[in-house]
Amino acid sequence: MLDNSDSYVTEDGRTIGGVVMEMKNITLRFGGVIAIKDISFDIREGEIRAIIGPNGAGKSSMLNVISGFYVPQEGEVLFHGKRRPPMRPYEVARQGIARTFQNIALFEGMSVLDNVMTGRLNYMKTSLFSQALWKGKAEAEETENREVVEKIIDFLEIQHIRKTPVARLPYGLKKRVELARALAAEPKLLLLDEPMAGMNVEEKEDMSRFILDVNDEFGTTIALIEHDMGVVMDLSDRVVVMDYGKKIGDGTPDEVRNNQDVIDAYLGVSHD
Numbered sequence: 221m222l223d224n225s226d227s228y229v230t231e232d233g234r235t236i237g238g239v240v241m242e243m244k245n246i247t248l249r250f251g252g253v254i255a256i257k258d259i260s261f262d263i264r265e266g267e268i269r270a271i272i273g274p275n276g277a278g279k280s281s282m283l284n285v286i287s288g289f290y291v292p293q294e295g296e297v298l299f300h301g302k303r304r305p306p307m308r309p310y311e312v313a314r315q316g317i318a319r320t321f322q323n324i325a326l327f328e329g330m331s332v333l334d335n336v337m338t339g340r341l342n343y344m345k346t347s348l349f350s351q352a353l354w355k356g357k358a359e360a361e362e363t364e365n366r367e368v369v370e371k372i373i374d375f376l377e378i379q380h381i382r383k384t385p386v387a388r389l390p391y392g393l394k395k396r397v398e399l400a401r402a403l404a405a406e407p408k409l410l411l412l413d414e415p416m417a418g419m420n421v422e423e424k425e426d427m428s429r430f431i432l433d434v435n436d437e438f439g440t441t442i443a444l445i446e447h448d449m450g451v452v453m454d455l456s457d458r459v460v461v462m463d464y465g466k467k468i469g470d471g472t473p474d475e476v477r478n479n480q481d482v483i484d485a486y487l488g489v490s491h492d
């Protein structure tokens with residue numbers, strides 16, 4: 221059993237640190253529907269943590285609790301050991317949390333480059349007024365933002381489409397641009413909402429590789445939700461399994477794969 225402060229080195233040589241986020245006895249209701257029922261788990265620094273489960277299990281609800289978008293009726297979310305109060309989206313971003321969406325949320329008419337630049341909005345400190353007064357400062361800020369964005373565009377291998385309007389891109393590339401925009405915020409914790417949904421096998425392989433590379437290269441902690449159990453097993457350090465709002469499994473991919481409750485849930489065996 222791991223202690224909160226323990227760190228360990230994975231088989232592929234990455235260091236997983238202490239707990240960055242802890243969900244304690246979270247319950248979330250929508251009227252009479254219980255979307256999340258008394259769930260606890262944690263996310264450790266540097267790990268890839270997946271939350272999986274069949275349709276309607278409560279995964280999206282959980283991602284929205286992690287991102288601060290939903291405030292649970294019961295339980296608490298601890299971020300770096302402190303209870304996190306309800307926050308506006310920009311406050312979440314300032315805490316170093318960025319996310320992608322299941323239904324891609326990009327500006328379709330804008331170029332790839334401009335979309336990725338919007339990920340830097342939180343770093344654009346200079347107001348219009350001071351831009352007018354101190355042109356040099358605004359220019360330096362713009363250069364710095366461009367450098368970060370160009371590095372990410374290179375890293376995700378989307379140089380060839382940097383001027384292309386997003387609307388013209390195939391689905392798999394749009395998902396990659398969304399990842400690029402989230403990375404432009406230089407998050408400490410990156411939340412991915414079904415990053416592989418709707419992709420063909422080749423696109424899924426590409427996305428898996430990029431997720432692993434992001435984690436390895438930038439040390440970004442990643443939490444992702446996925447419907448498809450197969451795609452996250454090779455990717456994740458630890459997996460939480462949800463079914464009907466409850467947690468039915470939590471552990472390494474091997475532990476989860478051999479958990480009878482998990483096998484039953486995926487085969488559609490009912491639970492009381």
Ligand SMILES: Nc1ncnc2c1ncn2[C@@H]1O[C@H](COP(=O)(O)OP(=O)(O)OP(=O)(O)O)[C@@H](O)[C@H]1O
Pocket residue numbers: 250253254255273274275276277278279280281282447
């Ligand atoms: N905004 C909402 N209002 C009312 N009920 C909701 C809302 N969001 C989710 N629910 C309900 O909460 C339960 C969990 O839904 P959620 O979308 O979190 O599951 P999921 O595991 O992400 O499902 P899927 O894989 O289909 O996206 C479902 O019964 C759903 O109908």
